[in-house]
Amino acid sequence: MKNWLTYTVPVALGIAVLALWEWAVAHYEVPRFVLPAPSAIAQSFVDDHAQLAAATWTTFRIVIEAFLLALVTGVALAILFAQSRIVELALYPYAVILQVTPVIAIAPLIVIWVGYEHIDNALLILAWLVAFFPILANTTLGLRSADRNLVDLFRLYGASRWQILWKLQLPGALPYLLGAMKISGGLALIGAVVAEFAAGTGTATGLGWTITEAGNRLHIETMFAALAILSVLGVAIFFLLSALEWALLHQWHESAISRRE
Amino acid sequence: MTSLVSLRGVSKTFDSGTQAIAALDLEVRVGEFLSLVGPSGCGKSTALRIIADLIVPTTGGVTWPEGKPEIGFVFQEPTLMPWRSALDNARLPLELKGIARGDAEARSKQALARVGLGEFEKAYPRELSGGMKMRVSIARAIAAQPKLLLMDEPFAALDELTRQSLNDDLLKLAREDGITVIFVTHSVYESAYLSDRVVVMTPRPGRVAADIAIAQPQNRSAAYRLTSQFTDAAGKISAALGHAMAA
Ligand SMILES: Nc1ncnc2c1ncn2[C@@H]1O[C@H](COP(=O)(O)OP(=O)(O)OP(=O)(O)O)[C@@H](O)[C@H]1O
Numbered sequence: 001m002k003n004w005l006t007y008t009v010p011v012a013l014g015i016a017v018l019a020l021w022e023w024a025v026a027h028y029e030v031p032r033f034v035l036p037a038p039s040a041i042a043q044s045f046v047d048d049h050a051q052l053a054a055a056t057w058t059t060f061r062i063v064i065e066a067f068l069l070a071l072v073t074g075v076a077l078a079i080l081f082a083q084s085r086i087v088e089l090a091l092y093p094y095a096v097i098l099q100v101t102p103v104i105a106i107a108p109l110i111v112i113w114v115g116y117e118h119i120d121n122a123l124l125i126l127a128w129l130v131a132f133f134p135i136l137a138n139t140t141l142g143l144r145s146a147d148r149n150l151v152d153l154f155r156l157y158g159a160s161r162w163q164i165l166w167k168l169q170l171p172g173a174l175p176y177l178l179g180a181m182k183i184s185g186g187l188a189l190i191g192a193v194v195a196e197f198a199a200g201t202g203t204a205t206g207l208g209w210t211i212t213e214a215g216n217r218l219h220i221e222t223m224f225a226a227l228a229i230l231s232v233l234g235v236a237i238f239f240l241l242s243a244l245e246w247a248l249l250h251q252w253h254e255s256a257i258s259r260r261e
Numbered sequence: 262m263t264s265l266v267s268l269r270g271v272s273k274t275f276d277s278g279t280q281a282i283a284a285l286d287l288e289v290r291v292g293e294f295l296s297l298v299g300p301s302g303c304g305k306s307t308a309l310r311i312i313a314d315l316i317v318p319t320t321g322g323v324t325w326p327e328g329k330p331e332i333g334f335v336f337q338e339p340t341l342m343p344w345r346s347a348l349d350n351a352r353l354p355l356e357l358k359g360i361a362r363g364d365a366e367a368r369s370k371q372a373l374a375r376v377g378l379g380e381f382e383k384a385y386p387r388e389l390s391g392g393m394k395m396r397v398s399i400a401r402a403i404a405a406q407p408k409l410l411l412m413d414e415p416f417a418a419l420d421e422l423t424r425q426s427l428n429d430d431l432l433k434l435a436r437e438d439g440i441t442v443i444f445v446t447h448s449v450y451e452s453a454y455l456s457d458r459v460v461v462m463t464p465r466p467g468r469v470a471a472d473i474a475i476a477q478p479q480n481r482s483a484a485y486r487l488t489s490q491f492t493d494a495a496g497k498i499s500a501a502l503g504h505a506m507a508a
């Protein structure tokens with residue numbers, strides 16, 4: 001019963017809002033370039049489907065690449081930090097500086113360095129920059145949170161550093177990492193789109209550029225269409241990562257217990 | 262009786278400047294059940310960790326006349342890995358020692374059966390009660406067939422009935438396998454029930470305040486807890502503890 005309502009209530013609300021929106025736009029004769037009706041937005045999906053599909057693919061590819069890159073580099077650096085305090089002391093402040101500097105402010109610089117002809121690489125770097133830090137910070141914390149007594153037990157039985165890392169620290173850090181991945185997945189999407197805005201028109205062809213371009217031409221319905229696709233992408237990323245989290249943790253982790261009921 | 266391990270003039274001062282133990286002399290004999298009691302913070306856990314070679318003493322040394330044996334360690338918390346089943350938790354020491362998987366599995370299955378958890382091999386720690394988790398922790402310690410078992414207030418967090426049944430099981434296991442046990446506890450009654458010898462420590466920095474031998478009957482049971490032999494032993498330990506605290 002409860003489960004059933006979880007889906008039907010928001011869907012019903014969504015449909016009601018769309019219907020009200022459609023009616024209000026027609027009734028008050030709102031101009032298209034201020035607020036297009038849902039039907040006009042739907043029409044834009046049909047008319048611009050080639051451009052929208054290409055833009056979606058471009059953005060999606062950059063987000064996935066940036067996310068995977070952030071995952072690999074974040075975990076690798078966290079492992080390095082957990083192994084050596086000196087490395088952490090040396091590098092952590094710079095990781096923080098990269099994190100706190102707004103991506104939109106670094107974007108023009110990165111674009112110039114990478115070059116307009118490789119704009120995709122520039123977007124990739126910028127999306128990676130924002131997605132990377134939560135993974136690094138959380139995984140480092142997770143690796144350091146191993147139970148002191150368990151570490152002692154491993155040492156008592158002559159475990160190597162590698163065994164402690166592989167059998168104790170990494171499994172223990174998994175809930176931290178999965179939590180960070182949910183945040184980073186969303187950030188990679190934001191990073192990719194913001195970077196495209198910052199890069200200007202140039203040769204970028206993702207959804208961020210589509211929104212800018214459509215805005216310049218007052219194609220508000222195309223802007224809405226691109227916006228809707230971005231939301232769906234964001235939600236899909238979040239759901240996929242939540243499913244992964246559940247698959248890996250539900251058997252043993254406290255966070256998954258209450259959901260079992 | 263031959264000596265298994267001896268501590269000579271062992272002291273430990275931590276980096277923080279806290280001196281946990283000072284000039285501790287302790288002789289542990291092969292096959293005995295030795296309890297360490299003393300006020301909180303007197304360095305009992307520190308002493309166990311020094312014996313296990315997990316921390317290095319500031320002065321003094323630990324010697325093993327017969328060579329260093331296989332050591333097991335049981336903590337106050339069960340300290341299980343939540344992502345591993347009971348069986349895989351019990352298997353850990355054998356796995357770390359590089360024993361072949363099949364052999365390790367058979368031995369840890371047997372260890373679980375011996376602590377009465379034969380049917381819970383596949384259960385994860387969160388599916389087990391506090392007492393059962395502690396049993397897994399004991400199974401893990403005995404799976405590697407230790408000659409010396411170090412236990413740091415292992416039953417302190419359990420209810421009285423669970424604690425008593427674990428006391429009996431522990432005695433049985435130690436006797437069957439000929440394991441020497443060094444057992445830290447805050448409970449005078451627990452030490453009186455379990456031990457062949459009780460060493461009472463002074464407040465921090467810890468030294469030996471009293472060394473009490475207890476003549477134990479071979480078979481102890483609930484009825485034994487009501488005998489004057491038992492209450493006399495408990496009285497002696499309690500008096501020594503009071504004396505050590507006052508000094
Ligand atoms: N790693 C450490 N660094 C600094 N001080 C420590 C450390 N471990 C223990 N101590 C200090 O050493 C003293 C003895 O600690 P220890 O844990 O050995 O006492 P204990 O007798 O086991 O106490 P309890 O009965 O409460 O468990 C305490 O004052 C404690 O704060």
Ligand SMILES: [Mg+2]
Nearest residue numbers: 305306307413
């Ligand atoms: Mg202690």
